[in-house]
Each structure stands twice: as C-alpha cells, then as structure tokens.
Amino acid sequence: MKFDYKPYFLAEWIKREINVEVNYFESKEFLTVIEDLRGLIHFYNNRPQDDFSKWFNRLTKRYWILFPFVFQEIKSDANKRLTEEKLFSIANDNRQLFRNAIEACYQSNVFGVNWKIAKIAFVSNHTKVTRGWPNRKIEHWNNFFMKDKEFEKHVANLILYNGISVADAQHQLIFNDGHAFYNSLLLLLFTEGSPELYRHEKKKFIEMFIRADTIKQQLLASGFIRSGSLETNEEISFAIYEKMKTYIRQPMKWDLIEESVKKEFNKWVMSKNVREFFLGLDKDHERFKFWRKFIPTLQDVVIIERNTMLMFFEDVVIMEILGTGAVYVYKKEFYKKKFDHLVQRYLAEEEKVKMGNIYYHRYRLSRSMLMEKESVVRGGWLTHSGGWQDKFDNFLKRKLNWEVKESEILRENQNNFTV
Numbered sequence: 001m002k003f004d005y006k007p008y009f010l011a012e013w014i015k016r017e018i019n020v021e022v023n024y025f026e027s028k029e030f031l032t033v034i035e036d037l038r039g040l041i042h043f044y045n046n047r048p049q050d051d052f053s054k055w056f057n058r059l060t061k062r063y064w065i066l067f068p069f070v071f072q073e074i075k076s077d078a079n080k081r082l083t084e085e086k087l088f089s090i091a092n093d094n095r096q097l098f099r100n101a102i103e104a105c106y107q108s109n110v111f112g113v114n115w116k117i118a119k120i121a122f123v124s125n126h127t128k129v130t131r132g133w134p135n136r137k138i139e140h141w142n143n144f145f146m147k148d149k150e151f152e153k154h155v156a157n158l159i160l161y162n163g164i165s166v167a168d169a170q171h172q173l174i175f176n177d178g179h180a181f182y183n184s185l186l187l188l189l190f191t192e193g194s195p196e197l198y199r200h201e202k203k204k205f206i207e208m209f210i211r212a213d214t215i216k217q218q219l220l221a222s223g224f225i226r227s228g229s230l231e232t233n234e235e236i237s238f239a240i241y242e243k244m245k246t247y248i249r250q251p252m253k254w255d256l257i258e259e260s261v262k263k264e265f266n267k268w269v270m271s272k273n274v275r276e277f278f279l280g281l282d283k284d285h286e287r288f289k290f291w292r293k294f295i296p297t298l299q300d301v302v303i304i305e306r307n308t309m310l311m312f313f314e315d316v317v318i319m320e321i322l323g324t325g326a327v328y329v330y331k332k333e334f335y336k337k338k339f340d341h342l343v344q345r346y347l348a349e350e351e352k353v354k355m356g357n358i359y360y361h362r363y364r365l366s367r368s369m370l371m372e373k374e375s376v377v378r379g380g381w382l383t384h385s386g387g388w389q390d391k392f393d394n395f396l397k398r399k400l401n402w403e404v405k406e407s408e409i410l411r412e413n414q415n416n417f418t419v
Contacts, residue, residue, distance in 0.1 A: 034069050152184050
C-alpha cells in the first residue's frame with residue numbers, strides 16, 4: 001500500500017495562525033463589519049451624545065476591539081473620550097487589540113490614540129503577544145514602542161544603517177505593501193537612500209516611481225541622483241528618463257529639483273546619447289574621443305537619420321555628420337529661428353511613435369533640411385581632414401571662446417563626471 005504523508009496538523013496550524021494573520025484584515029467578512037460599524041458611527045454623530053453612549057455601551061468586546069479602525073470617524077470629543085477610556089481598559093487584558101491597533105496605525109498612517117492602545121496591549125499582554133516570536137523581533141518592538149513620533153524615520157534608519165532589508169522590516173514589524181505607512185516609508189527611504197538600497201530595492205523603486213505623481217517623482221528622482229547611482233543602477237536611471245526626460249526637454253517635470261542635481265542627470269543622458277551615436281559604429285571612434293570632453297557643457301542631443309547628431313550648447317548648436325560629412329556650427333539664435341520648429345515637430349512625432357499613438361513617422365526630417373553652409377558661424381563649417389582635432393580646438397577656442405582642455409572643463413564644472 002502506498003503511503004502519502006499529509007501534514008494535517010501543520011496545515012491546519014498554518015491556516016489558522018499564518019493565513020488569518022496575513023489575510024484577515026483584507027477579508028470580506030472583516031471589511032463588511034467595519035463598513036457597518038462606520039455607518040452606525042456616522043448615524044450617531046448626528047444624534048445626541050447620550051444616544052451614542054447608550055449604543056456604545058451595549059456593544060460587546062467583539063465590536064469594541066474593532067474601534068481602532070473607525071475611531072477617526074467619531075466627531076464628538078466626549079464620544080472620543082468615552083471610546084478611548086474603554087479601549088485603554090480593554091487593552092490591559094486583550095492581545096488582539098494590540099494587533100488591531102497596530103493595523104489601524106499602518107492602514108491610515110495616523111498613530112495617535114491607536115499607538116497608545118497598541119502600547120498598553122503590548123506591555124500588558126507581553127507574553128501572549130510575543131509567544132513564538134524570536135528575540136530579535138521582540139527587541140525591534142521594544143525599541144519601536146519607545147517612539148512617540150517620526151515612526152517612518154525610525155524604520156528607515158533600521159533599513160539604511162542597520163543592514164535590514166525592506167522585506168525583513170515588514171516581517172519584523174508586521175506591515176505590508178498595501179499600508180499607507182509602507183508607501184510613506186518608501187518615499188522617505190528613496191529620497192535619502194544609498195546606492196546599496198537602490199540596488200537591493202530596485203524593483204520597488206521603479207514600481208513606486210511609475211505610480212507616483214509629478215511631485216513625488218521629482219522627490220524620488222532627486223534622491224536617486226544624489227546617491228551617485230546613475231551609472232551603477234541604469235535600470236532606474238532609464239526609468240527616470242522614460243518618465244521625465246531631462247530638464248531641458250521637459251523643464252516643468254524638474255522644477256522642484258535643485259540645479260546641480262538636474263544638471264548631473266542631464267550629463268548622464270548626454271553621455272549615453274553621444275556614446276551610443278559614435279560607439280555604435282566604432283568603439284574607438286576618434287570623433288567620440290574628441291566630443292567626449294565637452295559633455296559636461298552639453299545641454300541636449302537630437303539624433304536624426306542615425307548618422308546625424310545635433311549637439312546643443314549654451315551658445316551654439318553643432319551638427320555632426322558621420323562618414324564624410326562636415327560639421328556645421330550655428331549660433332543658437334539663428335538655429336531657433338530657422339530650424340527649431342522642424343526639429344520640434346520631428347521630436348513630437350518620435351514621442352508619439354514611442355507611446356504607440358502612431359506606428360511610424362509621418363513627418364520626415366533629413367539632415368539636408370538643416371544644412372545651410374552660408375549661415376554658420378564664421379569659420380564654423382569644419383571638415384574631418386588631417387589633424388582636424390587641433391583645427392576644431394582652435395576654432396572653438398578662438399571663435400567661441402571655449403575652454404578646450406578636458407581637465408579644465410571638468411574643473412570648471414566642479415564635477416568629475418566620467419563617460
């Protein structure tokens with residue numbers, strides 16, 4: 001006879017102790033009772049105080065211990081005091097009130113009275129509440145209950161400075177992804193995070209960033225950029241670029257971020273664009289080696305027809321054409337009057353293609369439409385003939401008054417930016 005072992009008692013214990021712990025507060029039964037209780041409170045809010053008192057005192061402990069979830073709905077100060085006193089009294093010999101009060105704190109991210117209730121229940125029923133807990137978890141709660149404010153800050157410090165992961169903090173302190181406290185904690189973490197945090201919690205960061213509104217996206221992006229993780233965690237870097245582009249392209253999405261931070265991100269984007277444009281053809285491309293030193297002062301890049309790149313600097317727009325093409329240097333004012341509307345239309349079409357609103361470019365922009373030799377800065381039609389690097393440097397230094405030494409460019413921009 002074949003014998004199949006079925007851990008019946010273990011399965012029943014898991015069902016009773018673990019699944020209830022995880023799912024009870026999201027169950028239809030629980031939510032229905034809370035909604036009914038909330039409705040009754042709204043009703044009695046409009047009745048004389050004595051009516052609320054009589055109704056409240058007729059309830060049983062089964063309902064009283066649910067009041068942490070609806071306490072904020074009570075309007076009358078006298079009724080709030082009545083409720084507080086009852087819950088403080090019950091907390092002395094009811095371990096479930098600890099769990100309910102903590103859950104209510106996490107759900108609303110409002111601690112106040114519920115935190116006091118949870119603390120009384122924890123201390124008064126310590127043995128029952130902590131039965132089966134490891135010492136580490138008990139220690140975390142003992143320390144947590146020493147706090148009367150800045151609760152997210154306390155947990156954030158555990159994660160940032162004590163080597164605890166977000167998942168471990170959730171397990172030890174019994175909060176989950178659906179809690180308002182969790183979202184507030186993540187926002188705090190990701191605005192003050194370290195490279196290690198972003199590496200370990202990359203998925204959580206991207207999920208939160210994508211869901212966030214414009215203001216929170218700026219807080220999250222700023223924290224990440226300041227951590228110095230642009231190069232080492234490019235999945236997040238590209239997620240930020242996908243939503244916010246750069247402060248040059250979409251200034252309103254960066255208006256709350258300090259100048260140095262948004263410029264640092266812009267330099268990272270420019271380095272990627274320039275690197276991909278040149279090195280897609282040749283990893284040792286001499287033109288990349290030349291233009292690389294000017295990336296710290298580069299504001300924007302637009303690539304058309306795969307072999308033509310527009311580089312936007314503070315004073316000029318430079319068009320570089322791979323192959324046998326020349327370089328065109330236009331004053332920025334001239335470029336804006338003559339060519340900017342063409343390029344903006346092209347970029348708008350490109351964005352529609354990326355978003356899936358259209359399947360192909362209905363507007364074609366070719367480099368020939370931007371080639372006007374007679375309108376370049378004097379001497380600003382440059383060819384890549386022998387010794388061209390020195391010729392380019394001389395032109396940029398003499399005609400545009402640019403610094404052309406890489407070490408000086410980096411020093412002037414006060415940022416040892418590498419590409």
